[in-house]
Amino acid sequence: MKKIGVLTSGGDAPGMNAAVRAVVRKAIFHGMEVAGIYHGYQGLINGNIENLDVGDVGDIIQRGGTMLHSARCLEFKTEEGQRKAISQLKEHGIEGLVVIGGDGSYRGALALSKLGFPSVGVPGTIDNDIPGTDYTIGFDTALNTIIESIDKIRDTATSHERSFIIEVMGRDAGDLALWAGLAGGAETILIPEVPSDIDGLVRRLEQGYERGKKHSIIIVAEGVMSAGELATLLKEKADIETRVSVLGHIQRGGSPTGRDRVLASQLGAKAVEVLMEDRGGVAIGIRNHQVVDYELSEAFNKAHKAELSMYTLSQELSI
Ligand code: ADP
Secondary structure (H helix, E strand, C coil): CCEEEEEECCCCCCCHHHHHHHHHHHHHHCCCEEEEECCHHHHHHHCCEEEECHHHHCCCCCCCCCCCCCCCCCHHHCHHHHHHHHHHHHHCCCCEEEEEECHHHHHHHHHHHHCCCCEEEEEECCCCCCCCCCCCECHHHHHHHHHHHHHHHHHHHHHHCCEEEEEECCCCCCHHHHHHHHHCCCCEEECCCCCCCHHHHHHHHHHHHHCCCCCEEEEEECCCCCHHHHHHHHHHHHCCCCEEEECHHHHHCCCCCHHHHHHHHHHHHHHHHHHHCCCCCEEEEEECCEEEEEECCHHHHCCCCCCHHHHHHHHHHCC
């Protein structure tokens, strides 16, 4: 291939910039041209495309967000929209595409590959919910942002002897809640992968209060219910008072951690290698510390699995 394109799509994640940088520089290093496609699939359909040089991706490795911007695009879900996108790519002389994004963005990349345009998916989402890769770009940074917040909330929970419910992102996956809960020493973690036992939670809280424990940190994944709903349940069931904290979009921002920068650099570069071999319909990931590539369709026909031994451990450690 002489020229490839790169776009970021769906929810943004810290480390997307580092991935864009890796794609651009790896391709140029190997003598290819690179086009940046702005505003995701919508920008692709609209022809919002510009060539990127080595210097255009300078000074971005440390920045959160994505310099290419991200967008959601309904038109791209139709075959007509996808064909428009392919004509834009061809008009710009682009022969392969790197899509950095989550599950929805992967479906788009698969659709393009099925229509004959080689596309490769790089996992960029804080949710860590893409089957086939142990980690996604942005997960580690979001995890650390959540841990910092838990630590701060714990200070005030201790001072005021209050119990807090902290709601964290993750869509249908519990990884962020599970990892952050374990790392933040939460007493209780509710994740979608384990059926919620509210009566059990009430019992644990009451037992804690009986032995003089005055505060507690409960982490709830957004995929289970909102923190507000859980607070209402606890109040109604057992007259337990809690304070609610919804971390929201702060989880999606911030400078990427070292781990996310390294992962983004490795996975972005691997995507270019795959395109150099004229392969498409491929996802990039990391398994057991090894960079791997696999069929994009595999990312959809397997369910994401949370590490349930961590859930058991968190319960054992929060007695
Ligand atoms: P994420 O990639 O973070 O999961 P979305 O689910 O919003 O975010 O997907 C991002 C974009 O990917 C959508 O706005 C749409 O343009 C495209 N997309 C999502 N699902 C499909 C699909 N089934 N077929 C083609 N394109 C899709």
